[in-house]
Amino acid sequence: MGKKDKQFVAEITPMEKDFAQWYTDVILKTDLVDYSPVKGFMVIKPYGYAIWENIQKYMDGRFKDTGHKNCYFPLLIPESLLKKEAEHVEGFAPEVAWVTHGGDEELAERLCVRPTSETIICEMYSKWLRSYRDLPFLYNQWCSVVRWEKSTRPFLRTSEFLWQEGHTLHESYDEAQEETLQMLDIYRETAEELLAMPVVVGQKSEKEKFAGAYATYTMEALMHDGKALQAGTSHNLGQHFTTAFDISYTDREGEIKNPYHTSWGVSTRLIGGIIMVHGDNRGLVLPPGIAPIQAVIVPIAAHKGGVIEKADEIFAQFKEDIRTEVDDRENYSPGWKFNEWEMKGVPVRVEIGPKDIENNQAVLFRRDTLEKEIVPLDQLKEKVEGLLEDIQNNLLLKAKHMRDEKTYYVKTFDEMKDIMSNNQGFVKAMWCQERECEDKIKAETGATVRCIPFEQENLGDTCPFCEKEAKVMAYFAKAY
């Protein structure tokens, strides 16, 4: 094999060839995660965790700006609590992990590892709430939860995953509904502005809604392979839990009332979304907003006089405002480093070598378009800052185009079958909203109702799948 053949592609399976393998190659080779000895449990390595920290930082700020406070509830939940809300247990029981022993002694009541914390939080809320003056409760926690999954993939579906879960109580249904939609909107903005990941927002079908919810709202993103990813959900839980857990308060008129309840969450799954929305055959493409390293400085011929010094100088100039690193490793060639950092998705690369120093310039490379540009040193920082902004915007645009290209309108069941077997992507179609019809679509095409979008379009009067009267327009897709 000649020099020219030894390219990046040798490392990563092209996505057109095998998308699943591409994903696995990318996450392992870019050091985001590793497999642990326990099935379905992943180790998030520093480079992957840094992405999560950036997501956390942004979202935590948004939560606090809207009046929420963080707290922490226990990992273990007594079985009796989990069972209090009937629909909820039924939904989660099959995937719950149980603690049955403390040391050698069997516990009198087994404890489940939280699959989500509604029950334990409601138990505590019932102790805390007394008066309408105490409302609203606006709490959030950052933690991990465990769901014993049958087939797992790092970030997309793991038995343990990191997330945040907000749990709020309100006086009225309207207020709870407003909270539910407000949080979904914050999720949408996070996806679009921070992750450059366009999403469709709307309501889940009865079948797909959260176990125990009155209504579930969701944001759905479309991946490069045409599959949809549920990227975040916000639930209006009505009074289902607050009555089951006997959470009550005295209202303004002196009457005992149950409050209205919401919960909402996003998880490390978002990272899987970023990878599959922006990535290409060279590896990751990280939006500057969450990239652990926004700019990497690669010194060329670093042993020559002044090069390292100049690289350090640029670093010092950048570091306050741009997450920057100097790659001064001596044992790798510049070409090797270029490929390495491209694979790791660093948005901007600064190349600085003897020739540049002579000309008072540096070479800038942007990961999204793979373009190079020569820039005078005195404009370098502002140019990089501009590039980062530009890349962030461009990634969102590109992703929107990709999604639009893979979004279809469907008027007949045959068209739907055709799209699901070939192209794959989002399908917009009218729908009767009946469970039976939903099951049939799933069985015959593999697609599920992703959501009933807030932005409705009228495509006709009949449901193309069962010929009954259509009630709404819905998005359908195969999902992760």
Next chain:
RNA sequence: CUGGCUGUGGCGCAGCUUGGUAGCGCGCUAGAAUGGGGUUCUAGAGGUCGCAGGUUCAAUUCCUGUCAGCCAGACCA
């Protein structure tokens, strides 16, 4: 959970059919040169073949079980 494939130094693989206790490439370590798209030379280190049983004088190789990974379903954030 069902079906298929896989498991051999850090990574990717060969060897197994016809049992006789391991080999290649990359990486790693040391030194030197090189350095603008995965650089070259020299010298080294490193595995008992996922795990547990079984068959056999002898198992990486054959058999059984089990664990883990991948793919496709079913189920689910």
